[in-house]
Amino acid sequence: MAVEPLTEEWVAGLVEASGRAVTPCVRSAVVEFTIGKKASTAVEIVDGRVVGPAGDAEPGLSVPATADQLASFVDGSESMARAYMRGDLKPVGSTGALLAVISLFEDPAFRTALAAAVV
Numbered sequence: 001m002a003v004e005p006l007t008e009e010w011v012a013g014l015v016e017a018s019g020r021a022v023t024p025c026v027r028s029a030v031v032e033f034t035i036g037k038k039a040s041t042a043v044e045i046v047d048g049r050v051v052g053p054a055g056d057a058e059p060g061l062s063v064p065a066t067a068d069q070l071a072s073f074v075d076g077s078e079s080m081a082r083a084y085m086r087g088d089l090k091p092v093g094s095t096g097a098l099l100a101v102i103s104l105f106e107d108p109a110f111r112t113a114l115a116a117a118v119v
Contacts, residue, residue, distance in 0.1 A: 003118040005070045006033055006041040011053055013117030014043060018050040021103075021110040029097030032059035035067050045100045061097035065089060073105050074115050080105040 003009045025048030032054075034040040042054035065073075069089065072078035081102050083089040091098050104110050 005067050005118075006035060006039050008053075010118055011041055011043055011050070013114050014050040015052055016117050017110050017114035018045075018048070018104055020113040021048065021107045023103055023107040023110075024048065025100060025103035027096055027100035027103065029061060029094065029100045030054045030057045030059045031097055031101050032062045033070070034062060034064045035070070045097075045104070048100060048103060050104070059093065059097075061091055061093035061101065063089070063091045063098075063101060074111060074118065076108070076111050076115075 003013060027048060028044075028046045030042055030044050032040055032042040042057070042059045043050050044052060044054045044057060069078065069083065073080045073083075080089060084091065084098070084102070091101075
């Protein structure tokens with residue numbers, strides 16, 4: 001990824017890309033993405049669209065991943081849903097929030113737009 005994961009620019013890419021998602025999702029959530037123990041960012045998803053950083057809202061879900069995993073979810077070489085089912089992705093928190101995240105990352109239009117925004 002040319003844009004460093006979990007930065008403001010990466011979140012802006014999520015916001016832009018989620019506006020292009022075509023898979024309907026009525027889920028809303030506050031989700032924290034983490035890489036290791038030091039890098040993290042929380043975003044707010046409203047009606048299946050990332051609307052921006054979560055601000056002071058408490059995340060209902062934490063999605064720990066490596067930078068390589070995030071890159072593979074973005075470029076489509078790895079399915080977030082399959083990684084979760086295999087146990088390679090171990091989110092902590094609300095299942096509803098997880099469905100909101102997976103709905104986005106499994107949407108080809110979202111992934112294509114996100115890859116264009118962050119690569």
